[in-house]
Amino acid sequence: MRKAVESFVKKNQLLHKGATVLVGVSGGPDSMALLHVLNSLQKTWQLRLIALSVDHGLRGDQSKQDVAYVRDMCSKWNIECNETYVDVRTYKEKEGKGTQVAARELRYKYFQDQMEVWKADYLALGHHGDDQVETIMMRLAQRTDPASLTGIPIQRTFANGRLIRPLLCVNKEEIEAYCREQHIEPRRDPSNQEDVYTRNYIRLHILPLLKQMNPSLSVTVQKLTERIADDEDYLLEEAKKVLDEAVIFERNTIRSSINIEKFGQFPIALQRRAYHLILNYLYRSVPKDLSYIQEEQLFELIENRPNKTIHLPGGLIAVKAYDRVNLYFQSELEQSEQTSYSYSLPVPGRVILPDGSMMKGEVVGNATPKGNDKFVCDPQSVELPIHIRTRKLGDKIRLKGLNGSRKLKDIFIDEKIPLAERDTWPVVTDATGTILWLPGLKKSSIERANDSLSTEYLQLEYIKNSSM
Template sequence: MKPTIEQWIKEKNLINTGDRVLVAASGGPDSMALLHLLKGWEKAWGLQVMAAHVNHGLRTETAVEDERFVQRWCEEKDIPFFSTYVAVEKEMTEYGGSVQGQARRLRYNYLAELMQEQDIHVLATGHHADDQIETILMKQASGRAVLGDVAMRSIRRFKNRLLVRPLLAVTKEDILDYCKEHGISFQQDESNLSDKYTRNRFRHYMLPFLKEEDARVHEHFQQYADWLTEERDYIESQAEKEWASRIIKQNENSVTISTKGMETLPLPLQRRGIHLILKYICVNQIPELSVVHINQFLYLLHQNHSSATLDWPGNISVTQSYDTITFAVKNIDEGVKTIEPAVLSIPGQTLFAGAAFSAQYLQDETLLEGEGKEHVLVCRSDDLTFPLTIRPRLPGDKIQPLGMKGSKKVNRIFIEKKIPIEQRLNWPVVVDAVGNVLWVPLLKKSIWSSSDLQASDNVLIVMECTGFSEDENGV
């Protein structure tokens, strides 16, 4: 086993001379064998080998025994040891998710913080060839391999550092034989025997059958994973070129693409571009999507509705608004915030959502330049109930448009004017004290707008709105 692993490490360039390597040590045979191997190469390779153990709080006495076992083993071998406790069940109560999913998230968060504190560049885990087969089968069965990694990578970026898997070239049987040959003791996790976990079911029923069919099945699966990964990386490089030309705007939390011309791309490039967008906006962890999510996006891309929104894993929203689609990370802590209403100062200037409203009284028949434009509203003061307020649209808001009979919903105006959904939230609406919608700036004036001024008119209110346009966000 040792020569196979050494060749694998060198072939994949997993560990280099002088690296500080942290081994995620559970106490099981896999991680203990890995610790033993790397410690044996420490002097020859100039390594600094360390170990970290995470107690997930799922087992009481046995979990404590595992931690103490690893600690004693490391002390005997002069290996720096670190450990922590994480409350998986508490996290599940507060945030949901699966036991194994939350355990993995908390474990890797701790390891990343530890590597930062100790200036460790490489994290090594004990995943082996049998784990790889199980992972590939699980992802294929659930549809999660459609866009995400089809298998575990032998090396990948991890929080600006590296995560490596030196044992992927050997099987569980190889590892147990190695432990027996070198007298390496280890702990047994009883949860590995339970069929309530998905991975265990694949391990107990699928893996024995495959190995019975071909003893080298692990090599075939790894070759399949390597080739598919290389081909996927190539397709994604082509997709990146095509999608980049269709990005309208982007920031750290969202990317908006134009759907025009997207339909002409080959279907593989339409699908692969999604993963590239998620890699950009998902800093911490890219959510795994299934075939269901990809088909949802393709439907959104090719259907003719004016707007629609998809909610994806990882707090990702995918929103279609006319000829654009926006991928965004939702802020679950702050939620969606609307701007507080502002009373219009007359005379004076009032700010709302980046727009400036200048208002004044006019007591003669002088016509202000621009009175007929969409950014200016003139009203007779006798027709209004004061004070006037600028606020976001409320559900059910209606306006009686100038020159029309009856009323129209303000939201319908947004739709007709093709205002993107994200802009509608805080688009200013001017109302009087009894709730009459006087004006939706730039879009629609009400019957209270004075289009024909007469010398006999009473005091007029002149409002001018500047500082934003239909093409801008954040209004």
């Protein structure tokens, strides 16, 4: 087994000579075998080994005896050893988490702290090939995301160094055999024989059946996860191009907007991965109850259905608005619904709107407005001060070249303005309440420029926040 592990370490560049390596050691067969193998490589690789052992306080004297055993074996093998106690019961009650999750979080927090204390290069853990198979079986039963089939990573960034798993190339039987050969008598956790936990059930009941069909199952699965990981790395980089081309992430809020036409130009495999990248951006932690069902709903929204809203876990909303799908949280929607405003614009002067956009007012001697970002009129045709506000029920504007008035609601619909944006769109009026301008959209018939009867003009300019 030692040769297989060293070969695996070299192939995947898990260690370098002269490294400081922390080893998580519980006293069980896996971690004791790992510690022994690394100790046998110590001289060749010029390693400094430091064993870390954690008493989770869950099994009374047995937990204490496990730590004492690790301490004694480290003394026998001339390995430095650090130990700690963590109060899992108190932590899990305070945080409302399960026992295993709470224990893992406290254990890894200790590992992280020790990486920094010792300025270590690596943290080595004893996960093996059968652990990999169990993980894949669990994820097959729970998820549909192909990336989940990459399994337990061989190595990853951790604290100020790398977390490595040198035993992923061997299975449980090989580890047990190694312990017998080296006369290691590890500690045993009785809870590992209880099938109340999903992982234990798979280990005790499903894994033996699969191994009857394929004795080299752990090797097969490890090769599979490595290939999937390579494929996913490439596809993930390609999916990031989808985000660059077709998705806008707003800087000031946790919102995103998908351009349906551009998004649809990419292969579905990249669209799906881009979808998961969007979720990783929006959620602090992607909910476990987010499944393929919501994914299918979102893609149906993009491909077929008219303007519609779907609700995702954690209060996330996806709204199709004409050529876009906007994603944001219910709390933001409620906040935007309450965000009405009204400002007076001094002339000359400027006003900053809630979204960071700006409205400027000034009197100029010559003006030829182009586009809908400027509005110019004879100062005598309006009554100051100018007001900028959000829309009101029944608002109408008399448009240039149109007999009669038009409802703002109808203009928003014609211009395909998403529903979430209509209630915060700026409406410019004079002191009498006459609507002069919908910046970026429509101007009233009051607008005039370079009229020979006028020597000066009132000019309003709307400068939209570039981050929006």
